[in-house]
Amino acid sequence: MILCISVVYTLSSIYAVGYMRLLDEEKRLPLFYGLFSGFAFTMLAACVTNNVGVFWIAIELTTLISTFLVGFEREAESTEAAWKYIVVVSGGISLALLGTVLFYWAGSFVLGPTYAMTWAALHTSAPAVYPPLLLVSFLLVLVGYGTKAGLAPMHTWLPDAHSEAPAPVSAMLSGALLNASMLGIARFLGVVSGTSVSPFAHSAVVGFGIFSFVIAALFIVRQTGIKRLMAYSSVEHIGVQALGLGFGGVFGVAGALYHMLNHSLNKSLMFFGAGNAMRAYGTKEISGIRHVLKAFPVSGTLWLLGAVGIAGAPPFALFLSEFTVLRAGIGGRYRWAAIVFVVFLIVVFIGFLAHFRAMYFDDAPQQQVRPLSGLVWRTLPMWLAFVPLLVLGLWWPRGLWEIFTRISSQVMGGSQ
DSSP: OHHHHHHHHHHHHHHHHHHGGGGTOGGGHHHHHHHHHHHHHHHHHHHHOOBHHHHHHHHHHHHHHHHHHHTTTOOHHHHHHHHHHHHHHHHHHHHHHHHHHHHHHHHHHHHOSSOOOBHHHHHHHGGGSOHHHHHHHHHHHHHHHHHHHTOTTSOTHHHHHHHHSOHHHHHHIIIIIHHHHHHHHHHHHHHHTTSTTHHHHHHHHHHHHHHHHHHHHHHHHTOOBHHHHHHHHHHHHHHHHHHHHHHOHHHHHHHHHHHHHHHHHHHHHHHHHHHHHHHHHTOSBGGGOOOHHHHOHHHHHHHHHHHHHHTTOTTSHHHHHHHHHHHHHHTSSOHHHHHHHHHHHHHHHHHHHHHHHHHHHOOSOOOOOOOOSOHHHHHHHHHHHHHHHHHHHHOOOHHHHHHHHHHHHHTSOSOO
16 A cells, blocks of 8 residues: 555656646645645555554545645636535545444453554454444445445545546545555455454445446446546446455455556556646547547557556556456356456446547547647656556566465455
8 A cells, every 4th residue: 555655646746747837826836735745644644554543534634635636726616526525525434433433342342441443453352243233333434435435336526526636636536545545444344354244244345346347337438528537447446446355365355456556557647648638638528639649649659558458458457457356256256246347347448448549549620739848747657657557467576466465364364
């Protein structure tokens, strides 16, 4: 998680140098960069804390800080998106708080009225907790952190926030924040793994994952806005991560974690390309963006290759992580979910690339393209995201596999 957040923050910071100058907000840039750094700090704090309550506080702080980043451009649409974001997500996080309190209360029957609220303490107490109370607690945190992660049907804030925020912020929301929220689900799923409620908990995560994937696939096909297209792609890939965690086992957990890293890189690349196109063509509508390669030969090529990668095609990294998740599903008791996954993966592939075919190869007249400054700053991070995507699609480092297997056995309870 620290690696994913740090990589996205670094790439987005480089991109922001060139992109934010295009907004004519020179006087407010210090505020933007201060909020941007605070946003990254709160996500990193959530990853390293060993206290369950402090983890919730850190996740809530990410909401408060990123709300101002979503509405930074101060247009009617971005202000509306910021309000929807904070209202919906805060409601979800409140449920996560209630679930966290119930987890602590349940543990008090085993560990005494007061105890250190660490993840290890919850692991220790969970097997002796009254199962219905344990399941209700988990479902509350699943819905709560699932809202922040963008799992359907709690995803309603995500398309607006991702599409209206400045492109570097969209990359951080999609490539870092959603993963940080999924960390809460993964940790609490680890707490209940090995207990009698584990099958129900895993089935709930699989259910949310497959529903998110199906909803995202249907909206991707009919999408008309370029950044909303990227946003629904994020819902899809969060669904893949949920499927991997729900499937469990070494392949499921490893595939989900590898998918987190790959999605962080790929979605950063996609939002950078979308930001370039939006500013050059002066529109967020897919129908207003045509002949991208003629306007941006280098960054346009990277954006197109990124689209192939984000749709799950080889030889890019997301294909390898999705195949690993699929392998976990086919080999377990969720074979039905794996079949649905494959069917709608095909739908996503066709629907997503159909939009890019229109933007790149449609016979419509050449659109007016405005010359933009800072092209080097806006192209360099695309290269820095693309190269690892290609490498990780061809070669899964053994060190990463060893880390993922340790996580599977120590946090997720081994196999499921």
